[in-house]
Amino acid sequence: MSPPFRLLAPVSRPVARVEREATEFELPDGRRIELLRVRNPRARRLRLSVDERGARLTVPPRTSDRVATQFLNAHRDWLGEQVSRFTVDALPELQPGSSTWLPLAGARVPVQWQPGRFTHLVQAGEADAPLLRFSVSARAGPEALRRALRDFYEARARADVGRWLPRYLSGLPRAPRRVRYKVMSSQWGSLAPDGTMALDLGLVLARPSAFEYVLVHELCHLVHADHSRAFWGEVEARSPHWRAERDYFNAEGRRLKAMMRALLGA
Known part of the structure; x- marks a missing residue:
């Protein structure tokens, strides 16, 4: 005789994952930037954001790529303004002999490069004329x-x-x-x-x-x-x-x- 009911194992449903894709986008002034498209199952609306890590477009799960692209194009001017706020102009490459200054305490401080047994950076010079001295070992990358x-x-x-x-x-x-x-x-x-x-x-x-x-x-x-x-x-x-x-x-x-x-x- 079979029991009047039996317990059924819960049906496991696949967990929706956040999908990320880096794409290229052209700003109104012709600059091309990397844009991170994030399709997030928890998102309820399209959202465009910019911070020091870059530009990001968050897309809800049921929003089509066409609608997302239309939204992005409609905010191109705003995106260009925000990207400009995070653009670091004339930032020196951290490269021996190439970098002539580094930022410190609201100023550009000159850098002097020299070979050394180990790689380290110290401040030299006078208080009114500071200087950064960067010693670099031969194997430093x-x-x-x-x-x-x-x-x-x-x-x-x-x-x-x-x-x-x-x-x-x-x-x-x-x-x-x-x-x-x-x-x-x-x-x-x-x-x-x-x-x-x-x-x-x-x-x-x-x-x-x-x-x-x-x-x-x-x-x-x-x-x-x-x-x-x-x-x-x-x-x-x-x-x-x-x-x-x-x-x-x-x-x-x-x-x-x-x-x-x-x-x-x-």
């Missing part, structure tokens, strides 16, 4: 150069923060637990609940007063975790010119982030 540049930028960032931090500790409930430096996509800094502060490595390319403002901003989150009126009062007390620095990042921030990514191959 592009990756070694980028690693030396990143080490230099991180050391410079730590030195700047170490110089500024003591003047702002008074009135804070505690000091940051530690400070980490990394290449960040959109933020300039963040503060974790455990007191760990993260700062964008690209801050070393900004003018020093702007870098210092970001440090103050994150320190004030030790007092207020939100962006309330009380929080901005803390910022105002420590950095009266914070609005000018915020405007600076609005104007230059994307270019600085794109420059750092290009230099480090991030």
